[in-house]
Amino acid sequence: MERIPILRMGHFLLVTIQIDLYDRLATNLEADLVQMVNRTGARGVLIDISALNIVDSFMGRILGNIGSMSKIMDAETVVVGMQPAVAITLIELGLELKGVHTALNVEKGMELLKQKIGPAEASDEDDDEDGTE
Amino acid sequence: MERIPILRMGHFLLVTIQIDLYDRLATNLEADLVQMVNRTGARGVLIDISALNIVDSFMGRILGNIGSMSKIMDAETVVVGMQPAVAITLIELGLELKGVHTALNVEKGMELLKQKIGPAEASDEDDDEDGTE
Incomplete structure (x- = not known):
């Protein structure tokens, strides 16, 4: 497999990582996610x-990396189901996942994202600005 | 990998199949899904x-199989992103996926499920009856 599918759900993108990310897969995922955030105007990953x-x-x-990239694209990242x-x-390795939020499961993660982006933004559908391409 | 994760999203369960299902994985997925439908009272897969x-x-x-199993557990199945x-x-193989609905993507699939189970059910959170276990 070369690509991990990214599902769009309203203003959010959902990625389920089921296998170990080797180099190519990870690079593709990063690139795909950033492009998808750009294309869809997603506010959360x-x-x-x-x-x-x-x-x-x-x-x-x-x-x-994904957290940092999303951040500068104005999208919050939540890692769920850890x-x-x-x-x-992760802690023993000294990786604190800075810039990445965490939640127990997908439902709680969605709630967190909705809080983060604010209720007004959550119902606004006109975020993407690539209509001229 | 021995198991495909099943994500709960409100009244629905979401499964992303990213790799070829060999025997064990498929059997586990069927069993996990039916148990999860039972445990969560999910109305759609x-x-x-x-x-x-x-x-x-x-x-x-x-x-x-998953479609048929879900059906007798009172849950609708929608295959998306084909x-x-x-x-x-699938058609050349003569497999018409009877009992399984299809939709273009996850968002459209969710809309379809919400139509199928009816708006009243979609907002009702008290479906699961395993509180006594």
């Missing part, structure tokens, strides 16, 4: 990692 | 297959 039992520094860095062992490993 | 470029008769049968080549192959 939800990354579900409930399928990951282990995490390494590479994966931690990728999550941080397993306890993964949280322990 | 969304299966995103946008990452699949090819499909075989096994995968077609699994999708049909690529044109996959649709062609």
Whole structure:
């Protein structure tokens, strides 16, 4: 597999990471996500990692990268479904996922995003400005 | 990987299939989904297959199975994000995915599910009856 699918749900993008991200896959995911944020005017990115039992520094860095990239594209990133062992490993590795919010599951993550972007923005559908392409 | 994560979103369950389903994975997914429908009282199952470029008769049968199982658990199944080549192959294989609805993407699939279960049910949060366990 070369690409992880990104699902659009209203103002948010949802990504489910089910396999270990090797180099190419991670780079593609970063690029796809930023392009998708640009194209759709999404205000939030939800990354579900409930399928990951282990995490390494590479994966931690990728999550941080996605958070930083989304941030400068004016979108918040929420990582959801983190397993306890993964949280322990991340801290032991010294990766605090700065700039990335976390929530227990997708539903809670969506609520968090709705709070972050504000109720007014959440119902506004005219954010994307690439209509001239 | 032994399990495909199932995300709960309100009254619906969302599954993103990103890799080929071999025997064990498919059996686990069927079992997990039925248990999750039972536990959460979900009224709809969304299966995103946008990452699949090819499909075989096994995968077609699994999708049909999930649809039938969900149906007798009183949940509708919607397959979303099917690529044109996959649709062609399914028909050439003689698999019409009976009992399974389809929609272009997750958003349209959610709208379809909300229509199917009716607006009254969609806002009712008291469906699950396993509080005594």
